[in-house]
Amino acid sequence: MCDTCGCGDPTVIPVEIRESLLARNDHQAQHNREHLEEAGVLAVNLMGSPGSGKTALLEALAKLSTGRRIQAVSGDLATTRDSDRLTAAGIPCRAITTGTACHLDADMVHHALHHMEWRECEWFFIENVGNLVCPAIYDLGQAANIVALSVTEGEDKPLKYPVMFQHTDLVVLTKVDLLPHLDFDLAALEDALARVVPEPRMLRVSAQTGEGIEAFAEWLAKRAQ
């Protein structure tokens, strides 16, 4: 998160402004959460680096016959590309174009919900802006946090971005079809993850081959119970 924003160095931004910004967001997030839970909708905040495969993961999920009604919102600074891809994949989706903002906040999600028939769905994905830092500290009202981490990003990311990984309920290791072409040490990633998350949960998936997508759907189904 920005050291000049609501979450960083209090010597730069007055502490009372920082706290009121985050308190306001938390208040709106709680409002979102109450409505979503009341309607029995599993809301998932899907985060990850740019190009980590968040949209591709949901496209692959849509290809499965899960029988679940899925909807999404998709955050992007400047385009509706991800939202368009999800809609084309059969997931009704509303784009949230953030302009300069590096993360979604609870207000943006709330506004989007007001334009959707979200009560009709069972799984509601909030695809966040591609960023491994700032999105982690903005509660959106979700029931679960998922981080998509691609194998090409390296094994050390949990150590380098601990706040993101500490906030996650599930790490989805994406693009595992590329593993034969990489010098990637899965044990090193598991070790790094275990150092920042007490009980890490990780699934290996490939949107390309479909590997692990069923297990991902099972995790969601269990979480929704």
Added chain:
Amino acid sequence: MCDTCGCGDPTVIPVEIRESLLARNDHQAQHNREHLEEAGVLAVNLMGSPGSGKTALLEALAKLSTGRRIQAVSGDLATTRDSDRLTAAGIPCRAITTGTACHLDADMVHHALHHMEWRECEWFFIENVGNLVCPAIYDLGQAANIVALSVTEGEDKPLKYPVMFQHTDLVVLTKVDLLPHLDFDLAALEDALARVVPEPRMLRVSAQTGEGIEAFAEWLAKRAQ
């Protein structure tokens, strides 16, 4: 950048605070720039997503016999891993651990410079925090901006993160050794880049094979003239 920080939505953070934060950073950046230019040091702000290969690019550069004296600072939220790697590769480097901050700012770089013999180098790399959003708007006093974009991140990143690419002098397309294993459309990337940058400049490199690293060194040498 955060909509709650110095650079985003003025309805959230008071506009006068936002402007004074950025003005203060710009002032410090200008101070850094004057000292660096006076000493004839080429300062480069190296940005890119987490795992885009920024550190590996500099490691590969260090392997070339450029005859250049290179130093660096390396920003990371929580570890000194990248800095340790660069030091091991023969590039004297100081780690800037940002804690929760998603980008480097001019103050952090200024502080680091005071602990280094930076006047002894010709090329000074400022490896930013892995983030394709926020680092773009914080001037550090650099002479050039470089974005490392890996082929696994997809062709659409310039469209999705336009501010970052608009601020760049050179895009270094990394991990091109993986191209045979990907469904990557280089023409689509070039097209996306041309839509946001008037005169885009891009080099294709692989830290793994060494492809393109000499061309990268030549670009730097020319820029330093």
